[in-house]
Amino acid sequence: MQEYSEDRKEEYSYVLDFMFTGKSSSTRTEPLAQLIGASWFTLLEATTKPDAALTIGEKVYIGQGERDKISLIKSRITYNELTQTAKGNMPAIITRMIKEDEKRFVNVFNTAGAVNIRQHSLELLPGVGKKHLNAILKERSAKPFESFDDITNRIPLLQDPVKLIEERIIEELQGEQRFYLFVKPYFHKRQF
Numbered sequence: 001m002q003e004y005s006e007d008r009k010e011e012y013s014y015v016l017d018f019m020f021t022g023k024s025s026s027t028r029t030e031p032l033a034q035l036i037g038a039s040w041f042t043l044l045e046a047t048t049k050p051d052a053a054l055t056i057g058e059k060v061y062i063g064q065g066e067r068d069k070i071s072l073i074k075s076r077i078t079y080n081e082l083t084q085t086a087k088g089n090m091p092a093i094i095t096r097m098i099k100e101d102e103k104r105f106v107n108v109f110n111t112a113g114a115v116n117i118r119q120h121s122l123e124l125l126p127g128v129g130k131k132h133l134n135a136i137l138k139e140r141s142a143k144p145f146e147s148f149d150d151i152t153n154r155i156p157l158l159q160d161p162v163k164l165i166e167e168r169i170i171e172e173l174q175g176e177q178r179f180y181l182f183v184k185p186y187f188h189k190r191q192f
Helices: 084-100 102-111 130-142 148-154 161-174
Strands: 012-019 032-037 043-048 059-061 070-076
Touching (some): 012 084, 032 084, 084 161, 102 130
Antiparallel strands (some): 012 059
16 A cells, blocks of 8 residues: 655646536536546546647646646546546546556565455455455465566456456445545545
8 A cells, every 4th residue: 555645746647538618517617627637546527728738638738837838727526526527537537647657566565465454455356356365375485577568467356457447446435435556535625
């Protein structure tokens, strides 16, 4: 599991949806993008610079420096605040993100530990039970995994590891999880 700090910020994000005239429910007509952070899978809503056009799946800079296409990060949003288009584009974009940062995600299989005395963090991945867990632990103790293909070859009955990670990330983005491997949970502040 990853360690998080409250002040961490995304440097890059991927476009899940781009609405040239904003949301249909909004009275403001400003170009609006829904984004997913490249490092921490943070869901964001942002306005674009004038005349900037974004394409679905495009990687854009959102860091502290001069941005070329994004004008303002409006807010962090929840999964339920995403448009249907953004939700539909999410699996393919997350899969692409996982494959582009393969070493980081393979390392999860090499270093993951227990979340408590009864459950291992790898069991949080959909489809990974005790038999798969034992096979993964045995293989990684013999030699660390080097790639997704290596995991698939050495643990033959395991589903596609990229798909397992993608499904877990989407579950975490939807919220209400007890443990988080990849996403920092987002809690709305309640006002009383």
